[in-house]
Amino acid sequence: MPSANSAMGNSNSLFGNHVAGDINPGAKPTKLEFAVKMSCNACVEQIRSKLDGVSGIDNFNIDFTMGTVVVETSLPSYVIQHRIQSTGKDVILRGIGGKEHKNLGSAVAMLGGDSGFSATGVHGVVRMTQFDEANCIIDGTIDGLSPGKHGLHIHECGDISKGCDSVGGHYNPNNVNHGSPEMDEMNRHVGDLGNVLADTDGRAVFRIVDRLVKVWDIIGRSIVITESEDDLGTGEKEISKVDGNSGHRLACGIIARSAGLFENSKKICACDGLTLWDEKNKPLAGSSRQQKQEQEEGLQPSSSL
């Protein structure tokens, strides 16, 4: 199998992207629908200037009247959201969908925070969208990690009554050994998503295309991020065949059904911004935290929410 990463291009690798179980990731751009608080027509031009000519963005549409920006892209949603936010606008990701309007299912898991569990301050959001019958897009941002690789897995159940210890093992309907997301269904758990890469600020931004995960099979289960790198089943220790020797479970969240693209017509409002975990928050750790904070504050108009 050719390297899945090679087709992603250099710009994507900067964001810690990787692709699981897919040999042609570039062929699956998703549509992202953002609600954006636009107060004047000039905002449209500002946003356009941030999206025009960016590698990985196929096309986009800015609707001033509706207060929406729809972007067709193979970049992680965080990257697009960050670009729009850099104009000083309030932005909320409202839906992710396949290229066609047909909604095959979407789900979201909040890691840590009020609805998930985290013993360590690690938190994030992971969104799953069924792109077509075969492929599921798993798009996420997780903060508070140590820099480097961390295992990401779908677990059997969504019971977080005892934190991340009560969610069972990796989702494994075929009763096979743990493996790499590149493997076929008899040589990996369906829940094996491989590793995500946290940058020096402790933030992992990723977009995974997977052929075994189906949104309809994973609602009510959970997603867990681990302390260590997943060895993808290649290690010497016995536990390598169980969980890739990926260490403690740092944070987890229950996978819940969510609105698909264009299914949620709410306009942006203060309540949305407060109830959703907000990816524009600063990284929890790292030397550039303060610097980013200052930059972002500098960009926020005083009249914003």
Ligand SMILES: [Zn+2]
């Ligand atoms: Zn596994």
